[in-house]
Amino acid sequence: MQRRSLLKYMAMFTGGGAYSLSFPSLRAAIASESNVEWGYEEENGPALWGELSPDFGVCQAGQQQSPIDLEGALPAKLPELRLSYQEEALRIVNNGHTLQINTSPGNRITLGGQDFELLQFHFHHPSEHAVNGQRYLMETHFVHRNEHGEFVVLGALMQEGTKNEVLQLILESMPAIAGPEHTIAEVKVNMLQLLPEDQSAYQYFGSLTTPPCSELVRWIVFQQPIEISKEQEEQFAKVFPWNARPLQLLNRRFLLESL
Numbered sequence: 568m569q570r571r572s573l574l575k576y577m578a579m580f581t582g583g584g585a586y587s588l589s590f591p592s593l594r595a596a597i598a599s600e601s602n603v604e605w606g607y608e609e610e611n612g613p614a615l616w617g618e619l620s621p622d623f624g625v626c627q628a629g630q631q632q633s634p635i636d637l638e639g640a641l642p643a644k645l646p647e648l649r650l651s652y653q654e655e656a657l658r659i660v661n662n663g664h665t666l667q668i669n670t671s672p673g674n675r676i677t678l679g680g681q682d683f684e685l686l687q688f689h690f691h692h693p694s695e696h697a698v699n700g701q702r703y704l705m706e707t708h709f710v711h712r713n714e715h716g717e718f719v720v721l722g723a724l725m726q727e728g729t730k731n732e733v734l735q736l737i738l739e740s741m742p743a744i745a746g747p748e749h750t751i752a753e754v755k756v757n758m759l760q761l762l763p764e765d766q767s768a769y770q771y772f773g774s775l776t777t778p779p780c781s782e783l784v785r786w787i788v789f790q791q792p793i794e795i796s797k798e799q800e801e802q803f804a805k806v807f808p809w810n811a812r813p814l815q816l817l818n819r820r821f822l823l824e825s826l
């Protein structure tokens with residue numbers, strides 16, 4: 568998928584003649600053959616995502632985009648959420664956009680009686696969702712999908728406090744540059760420690776926060792942040808100084824919060 572979109576991207580910029588090989592992202596894309604066709608810089612950032620590929624059009628035209636400011640939520644009885652995650656060996660990848668941990672089959676959530684399989688989790692710096700206009704230090708996204716291709720993403724906000732031991736294990740294994748996945752068998756990750764104890768949450772329907780920005784996501788963002796240390800934030804920021812999309816409009820959607 569990444570390679571296909573890279574080829575499309577290259578065709579777009581080389582075919583039109585308006586852009587030459589001096590276009591910096593394109594040069595980088597050709598040089599590394601990695602998925603650097605979009606990013607958070609001026610030349611490839613969120614304001615341009617919708618134009619970078621015909622596949623990314625909804626990033627610009629969509630009316631149900633994420634992230635959003637979590638304010639003015641309506642109290643509601645939300646569907647019951649059950650987490651079933653196992654401790655497992657760390658499979659870590661710097662994909663050029665974020666630090667991602669790939670997870671094995673068998674980790675899942677049940678939401679309102681429906682099963683969704685955990686695919687991976689990853690981090691944003693600063694947080695993508697804001698609460699009353701305020702962003703947090705970081706945010707973790709646990710990405711789940713069911714057999715119909717519908718996504719549920721759990722968002723855990725991170726505020727400054729005591730060091731998180733699981734995040735520490737992950738940061739110590741963080742590749743400084745983009746590359747393939749590494750398995751580190753001796754490092755076991757208990758993902759539950761990256762989630763708050765209190766399951767009270769905001770919920771709304773939105774999108775992936777990265778291209779192709781598909782509007783297939785039921786978002787559950789926990790109200791209680793977890794704590795990380797300032798040093799942990801700084802360590803992540805050395806590799807990912809800014810990988811958060813700007814806030815999107817709520818438009819005609821309902822934002823709900825736990826009663």
Ligand SMILES: [Zn+2]
Pocket residue numbers: 689690691708776
């Ligand atoms: Zn994310």
